[in-house]
Amino acid sequence: MKLKDVLALLGLAGLWGASFLFIRIASPVFGPFLTIQGRVTVAAVALLLYLMLTKQSAQFQQLWKQYLIIGALNAAIPFTLIATAALHLTASMSAILNALTPLFTALVVWGWMKESLSLRKWFGIMMGICGVVILVGWSSMPFTTETLIAVCLAVLSTISYGFAGVYAKKAFAGVPPLSLATGQQAGASLLLLPFTLTHLPASTNSISAVAVWSVIGLALFCTAIAYLLYFYLIDSIGPTKTLSVTFLIPVFGMIWGSFFLHEQVTVGMVIGLLIILASVFLISDIRLQALSSHKRVQM
Numbered sequence: 288m289k290l291k292d293v294l295a296l297l298g299l300a301g302l303w304g305a306s307f308l309f310i311r312i313a314s315p316v317f318g319p320f321l322t323i324q325g326r327v328t329v330a331a332v333a334l335l336l337y338l339m340l341t342k343q344s345a346q347f348q349q350l351w352k353q354y355l356i357i358g359a360l361n362a363a364i365p366f367t368l369i370a371t372a373a374l375h376l377t378a379s380m381s382a383i384l385n386a387l388t389p390l391f392t393a394l395v396v397w398g399w400m401k402e403s404l405s406l407r408k409w410f411g412i413m414m415g416i417c418g419v420v421i422l423v424g425w426s427s428m429p430f431t432t433e434t435l436i437a438v439c440l441a442v443l444s445t446i447s448y449g450f451a452g453v454y455a456k457k458a459f460a461g462v463p464p465l466s467l468a469t470g471q472q473a474g475a476s477l478l479l480l481p482f483t484l485t486h487l488p489a490s491t492n493s494i495s496a497v498a499v500w501s502v503i504g505l506a507l508f509c510t511a512i513a514y515l516l517y518f519y520l521i522d523s524i525g526p527t528k529t530l531s532v533t534f535l536i537p538v539f540g541m542i543w544g545s546f547f548l549h550e551q552v553t554v555g556m557v558i559g560l561l562i563i564l565a566s567v568f569l570i571s572d573i574r575l576q577a578l579s580s581h582k583r584v585q586m
Contacts, residue, residue, distance in 0.1 A: 292524050299516045300532045304382055304539025306509035308547055309501040310370050311378040316498035317488060319370035322505075324476065324483040327362055329506030331472035334514065338469055345466040345473075353458045357467070358474025361451035365444035367479070372444070375437035376428070377550045382540020383422055383560050384441040386567060389533060390415040391449035393570045399453050411569030418562030425555025464521065468514045530571075534564055 288296070313322045338345055347354070373381055390412050397404050404412075423438055424430070459467050488494070520529040537560055544550040 288524055288528065292520065295516055295520055295523075296529070296532060297535070299513055299520065300535030301539045301543075302509050302513040302516070303532070303536045304541075305543050306505055307369070307373070307378040307382040307385070307540045308543040309505040309509060311373045311376075311381070311544070311548065313498045313501040313505065314370040314373045316494055317502065318486055319367050319374070320479060320483040320486040321488065322370050322502060323363070323366040324479045325502040326366065326506045326510060327358075327472045327475040327479065329503065330510035330514075331469060331476050333507060333511035334465070334469040334472060337511075337515070338465065343463065343465060345469045346462070347470065347473075350459075350462065350470060351474075354470035354474035355478060356474075357451060357455055357458070358471045358476075359478055360447050360454060362471055362475035363478045365447040365451075366475070367482075368440045368444035368447070372437040372441040375433045376441060378544035378548060379537075379541040379550050379552060379556060380422070380426065380428065380438075381441055382537045382544070383556065383563065384419065384438065385445060385540075386533065386537045386560070386563050387415055387419065387442060388445040388448045389567045389570055391446045392452050393449075395446075395449035395453050399450075408570045411566040413566075414569065415563050415566035418559045418566060421555055421562060422559025425553065425559065427551045427553050464518055465514070468518075472510065533567060533571075537564070 310322060313325075317325070335345070345354075369381060369385070372384075376384075393404065393408060393412065396402050419438075419442070423434075428434055455467070517529065520532075541550075541552055541556070541560070545552050
């Protein structure tokens with residue numbers, strides 16, 4: 288890869304890794320629904336403006352139903368689950384757990400599309416589960432009921448991503464990825480609105496400038512600009528090399544959490560991360576098969 292492509296890949300990983308930092312800051316202040324509403328709505332507006340400036344179309348009239356479904360599976364549901372889990376999990380922990388997405392994508396491909404899994408891939412899935420056990424059981428966080436529920440919510444978000452990947456492959460063949468990204472964020476924004484309006488913060492006294500800027504950063508940098516970087520990399524180096532960003536996101540998530548929030552990085556977290564990334568490597572070809580045709584993106 289050229290130097291600018293390497294820098295773009297690192298920038299993309301840094302932005303997606305930072306999303307867990309911003310969510311960790313904003314969610315306790317605004318609540319999960321308002322945090323994610325801000326993320327998807329601002330991102331949708333920014334991407335829509337970019338579409339208009341480049342004279343492209345999102346094909347809303349033809350694909351609005353599909354956008355609502357992918358908006359739910361690939362944004363509204365997983366983003367809200369992550370934001371809810373962030374009330375009790377560190378940004379580092381959330382970023383590492385998000386790396387499980389390829390494992391559950393493989394399982395969804397196997398169960399929904401009836402594609403067989405080799406012994407290597409089953410071993411990778413089992414290894415990933417062991418990595419989660421080590422990560423959670425050997426961390427500095429207290430092992431409480433709230434922590435366990437938060438971990439389950441974070442894992443559920445990766446399952447939703449898995450279903451989103453397979454659905455997008457079926458429903459968006461031939462749709463430009465930028466149109467899909469814009470429609471997805473717009474669909475998620477509409478779906479979240481009634482939940483957000485019924486879960487507004489009871490008081491505005493605790494709202495800080497840092498929390499507000501975190502939501503703006505989450506929307507503009509970690510979503511809108513990150514999508515544009517992703518599309519650039521897809522065109523420049525192809526989907527296979529671009530999806531190597533999966534291995535870098537949790538690393539940046541740990542770096543940002545440690546640097547800005549002073550989160551402790553333990554030996555158990557590092558070992559759990561390495562085991563999960565090794566499991567992702569073992570099943571990575573399934574992820575590429577499920578995702579490369581429609582160029583899906585998660586965080």
